[in-house]
Amino acid sequence: MSSILIADNLNYSYAKHHVVKNVSINVEQGSCFGLLGPNGAGKSTTLEILEGIKNPATGQVLYKGLPLSKSYSKHIGIQFQMTALPDYLKVRDCLHLFASFYDNPVDIEQLISLCLLDDAIDQFHYQISGGQRQRLLLALSLINDPQLIFLDEPTTGLDPNARMAFWQLLSNIKKQGKTIVLTTHYMEEAQHLCDKVAIINAGEIVVKQPPQTLLKAHFLNHILTLPFNVNCPVDSAVPQTFRTRNQGGHYIVECNDAQQAITWLNGLNIPITGLNIRPPNLEDLYLKLTGSSFAI
Numbered sequence: 113m114s115s116i117l118i119a120d121n122l123n124y125s126y127a128k129h130h131v132v133k134n135v136s137i138n139v140e141q142g143s144c145f146g147l148l149g150p151n152g153a154g155k156s157t158t159l160e161i162l163e164g165i166k167n168p169a170t171g172q173v174l175y176k177g178l179p180l181s182k183s184y185s186k187h188i189g190i191q192f193q194m195t196a197l198p199d200y201l202k203v204r205d206c207l208h209l210f211a212s213f214y215d216n217p218v219d220i221e222q223l224i225s226l227c228l229l230d231d232a233i234d235q236f237h238y239q240i241s242g243g244q245r246q247r248l249l250l251a252l253s254l255i256n257d258p259q260l261i262f263l264d265e266p267t268t269g270l271d272p273n274a275r276m277a278f279w280q281l282l283s284n285i286k287k288q289g290k291t292i293v294l295t296t297h298y299m300e301e302a303q304h305l306c307d308k309v310a311i312i313n314a315g316e317i318v319v320k321q322p323p324q325t326l327l328k329a330h331f332l333n334h335i336l337t338l339p340f341n342v343n344c345p346v347d348s349a350v351p352q353t354f355r356t357r358n359q360g361g362h363y364i365v366e367c368n369d370a371q372q373a374i375t376w377l378n379g380l381n382i383p384i385t386g387l388n389i390r391p392p393n394l395e396d397l398y399l400k401l402t403g404s405s406f407a408i
């Protein structure tokens with residue numbers, strides 16, 4: 113796959129506050145790239161540099177191999193903030209208004225259907241549900257048929273059903289060959305949608321790879337969690353095939369063979385009531401790399 117967007121050694125400061133530090137990324141055409149990190153990590157600022165809204169103090173952004181030109185905004189889609197829409201507009205009016213900004217907008221009826229907006233189309237935009245709102249904002253970002261779409265925390269505040277519906281929508285958009293760059297606080301979302309993620313902490317990229325590659329590199333296949341940590345062995349008392357730790361009041365056993373680990377715990381007379389077995393996820397990775405969980 114070829115690169116559609118390359119950022120090379122970006123730095124950005126608000127006055128003396130250095131918030132984006134030597135950030136380099138490479139986004140492949142047709143992929144979904146996720147910027148992850150806690151509040152204040154620098155995700156939105158990085159996104160705004162990639163969108164061409166902010167100029168980096170150093171470094172540059174290349175779109176299809178070339179520095180950003182004045183026409184860049186015509187090739188990209190940016191998720192809009194609903195608060196900037198006038199109150200008298202209904203959903204259909206919003207779509208037509210945005211379509212009028214471009215020479216070759218997409219077919220609005222097709223966009224309504226793609227973004228599942230049929231039920232909302234005749235409502236005022238401020239009266240629709242959170243899920244409908246996010247789908248409208250996505251539709252507005254797609255109105256110029258962009259190849260590259262930027263979404264800043266697109267599912268924050270949505271209930272689980274609305275979030276999953278939105279993921280399905282993004283998958284459909286990706287199938288059309290479009291490239292998506294998004295920020296999110298939801299590790300499950302990143303794992304579900306993203307071909308590659310960059311975890312940003314305090315303005316710096318900590319890791320940057322496909323989720324599965326990252327998880328394979330940092331963890332064994334299963335994570336067993338016991339809801340206590342009293343008298344559980346760590347370090348030298350643990351067979352080399354397992355990795356154990358006490359974390360947040362829980363005893364964690366990482367292993368490749370869950371049955372083998374349970375047999376070991378049974379042999380030590382450690383009760384396994386409440387035992388949870390699951391594959392490692394990006395939340396675990398973030399905890400491991402930074403020592404703290406995401407603050408949403």
Ligand SMILES: Nc1ncnc2c1ncn2[C@@H]1O[C@H](COP(=O)(O)OP(=O)(O)OP(=O)(O)O)[C@@H](O)[C@H]1O
Binds near residue numbers: 152153155157
């Ligand atoms: N306009 C601004 N003026 C001054 N400081 C700012 C401005 N915008 C953001 N910051 C600061 O820059 C840092 C990075 O902010 P940014 O919004 O990029 O982080 P973020 O990772 O997107 O956070 P969040 O997840 O909370 O949206 C934060 O410390 C923030 O307070």
